[in-house]
Amino acid sequence: MARQFVLRRDPAAPAVNYRIEYASELNPQQFAAATAPGGPILVVAGAGTGKTRTLVYRLAYLVESGVAPERIALLTFTRRASREMLARASGLLDGRCQRVHGGTFHSFCLGVLRRHAPRIGFPNNFTILDSSDSSDVVDILRGRLELNKRDRFPKKRTIQAMFSSVVNRDKPLYDILEEDYPQFVPHARDLENLFRHFEKYKRDHGLMDYDDLLRRTLELFEQAPDVHKLIAGNCEHVLVDEYQDTNRLQARLVKAFTAVHGNVMAVGDDAQSIYRFRGADFRNILAFPDEFPGTRVQKLEHNYRSTQRILDLANQVITQARHKFDKELFTERSGGDLPALVTAPDDRYESRFVCQMLLDLREQNVPLKDMAVLFRSGFNSYDLEVELNRRNIPFVKYGGLKLSEA
Structure with a gap:
């Protein structure tokens, strides 16, 4: 008959005397x-x-x-x-x-892999590839397979981005091509073969990229x-x-x-x-x-x-999302200008309007350094940059090059 052991309960822990007054310091x-x-x-x-x-x-x-x-x-x-x-x-x-x-x-x-990588066939001192290194490996293998001679075959950095998406989005390569790179779907078979060689090369040489971690x-x-x-x-x-x-x-x-x-x-x-x-x-x-x-x-x-x-305005926009957690943002800050939605017929009209608003605000003693114009991508600012220069409005651009520097 097997012996049985019962672990006794720990004596009740004393109440914690918290140094931080959480209730008064947080809402x-x-x-x-x-x-x-x-x-x-x-x-x-x-x-x-x-x-x-x-x-x-x-x-x-x-x-x-x-x-x-x-x-x-x-x-x-x-x-x-x-x-x-x-x-x-x-x-x-x-x-x-x-x-x-x-x-x-x-x-x-x-940290986990440095201690336990041999359990999955990698050395503890495996080498980490950054995106540039991975692109170079792709380029080497692309040359070995003579894929660089194919008409309109994707560049090495594009291929590396595809392979990264396969891993971190956990999707087949063909699905990634259809969704994000439809122009390269005709090369799907060659790209899948290249991906297999890429995976084998990394394992054979004890390499891991960031997605592999x-x-x-x-x-x-x-x-x-x-x-x-x-x-x-x-x-x-x-x-x-x-x-x-x-x-x-x-x-x-x-x-x-x-x-x-x-x-x-x-x-x-x-x-x-x-x-x-x-x-x-x-x-x-x-x-x-x-x-x-x-x-x-x-x-x-x-x-x-x-x-x-x-x-x-933000609450109203969010309510239109089909899949969401319901929440209602509120604040104790009152006043302020009403948000405005201005639809412009073209980029030129939009740039003129933005510059007009900037100049009007400056006339109201708002410093230029306290104004900001946000863009989805850096290149979307080019038309506005032309208009800012035309009106001699100084500006600093963060992210990407100015049109005059590109």
């Missing part, structure tokens, strides 16, 4: 999110509602509640964002917050369940910033990291997904409650950035 919605109990939590944070502040306080709250900092993973989209959050949390609480595992998905996965980590977890259990076991709490901009692989990684403890807080806004061209899939945030049963949805709707007149 009610932020407080509810920052101090929520464990389990899956989705924080739907409208623009300007203090989502970063909420994440920072959540981080401090977990550490102050007794969670070991080393067992918290903070996943962001830039290293700078992670560093700033950890620094703010440390200033808020103490240096323990600097021991949190903060960084991008890629850096987190790199995500994909190979998932592969590692599937082929080595013990490693998956070890990594997920060390992720007692997972915090994810900008969840609306995750791609399919990143969404799968979040689920993998939380497989043991199930404590995950994802913060994002389905109305602010702008990185589809990099593989982001806004459906990830919409599907979060289905992927994580028992999800509690917290909303941040108190805006600190805009006037109510602007928010009324």
